[in-house]
Amino acid sequence: GVVAIAKEHQLVTIADNTFMSPYLQKPLDLGIDIVVHSATKWLAGHSDILAGAVVTNDQALAAQIYFVQNAVGATLGVTDSWLLQRGLKTLxxxxxxxxxxxxxxxxxxxxxxxxxxxxxxxxxxxxxxxxxxxxxxxxxxxxxxxxxxxxxxxxxxxxxxxxxxxxxxxxxxxxxxxxxxxxxxxxxxxxxxxxxxxxxxxxxxxxxxxxxxxxxxxxxxxxxxxx
Known part of the structure; x- marks a missing residue:
């Protein structure tokens, strides 16, 4: 319903899927443009890192997001990346x-x-x-x-x-x-x-x-x- 309204007005939709995780709900399949997660929560799953994720299947949006990420420098260190990857294996x-x-x-x-x-x-x-x-x-x-x-x-x-x-x-x-x-x-x-x-x-x-x-x-x- 939200996606239909947004498309009517040429708006980009962003859904916070933290509480559900991609295992329980896939907003991209529901037409959402950008999905965000506090990866600190279910994705990592062990209360031991601070992390976030931004996901899109639109190449143009992905390029814009990457530009901001690269300019600001808000990226995970090696250890946190490894812990997040480990958590995803048991999601x-x-x-x-x-x-x-x-x-x-x-x-x-x-x-x-x-x-x-x-x-x-x-x-x-x-x-x-x-x-x-x-x-x-x-x-x-x-x-x-x-x-x-x-x-x-x-x-x-x-x-x-x-x-x-x-x-x-x-x-x-x-x-x-x-x-x-x-x-x-x-x-x-x-x-x-x-x-x-x-x-x-x-x-x-x-x-x-x-x-x-x-x-x-x-x-x-x-x-x-x-x-």
């Missing part, structure tokens, strides 16, 4: 495990009384489920859920033992973050509310740990939330 198998666990985690969270809502496009209950099924393999491995208040979110963050508490995502380890004060800290209260980032919202990047262990960990943390 497919990692994403299969990440996403299967995320699907199970999201379904479990949806059944918990302390959770007000779960945001995950792999759930049939999601308003984005149908379009996600059309353009991607599944719902990905990142989800968010609302436990009702800042106080409850703090209890969960302080009581889970498996996830790392960090602003990042896409690593072999599960990563829990608090968007209102981390990834979206620059937004004021009105902007946060307008974007659906409520005081009780937590974001989870599901790692490669045993999903039953993750569920048990969050289950114990939830028991500390006062009824």
């Amino acid at each position: 497919a198998i990692r994403m299969e495990r990440h996403t299967a666990s995320a699907q199970q985690m999201a379904a479990w969270l949806e059944q918990q009384s302390v959770v007000l809502r779960v945001n995950y496009p792999g759930l049939v209950s999601s308003p984005f489920f149908e379009i996600q099924q059309r353009q991607a393999k599944n719902g990905g491995a990142v989800l968010s859920f609302d436990v009702g208040s800042y106080e409850n979110a703090k209890i969960v963050a302080e009581n889970v033992q498996i996830p790392v508490f960090s602003v990042s995502l896409g690593g072999v380890e599960s990563i829990l973050s608090y968007p209102p004060k981390m990834s979206h800290a620059e937004l004021d209260a009105n902007d946060l509310a307008a974007t659906g980032i409520t005081p009780g919202l937590l974001r989870l990047s599901v790692g490669l740990e045993d999903v039953d262990d993750l569920i048990a960990d969050f289950g114990k943390a939830f028991k500390n939330i006062p009824v």
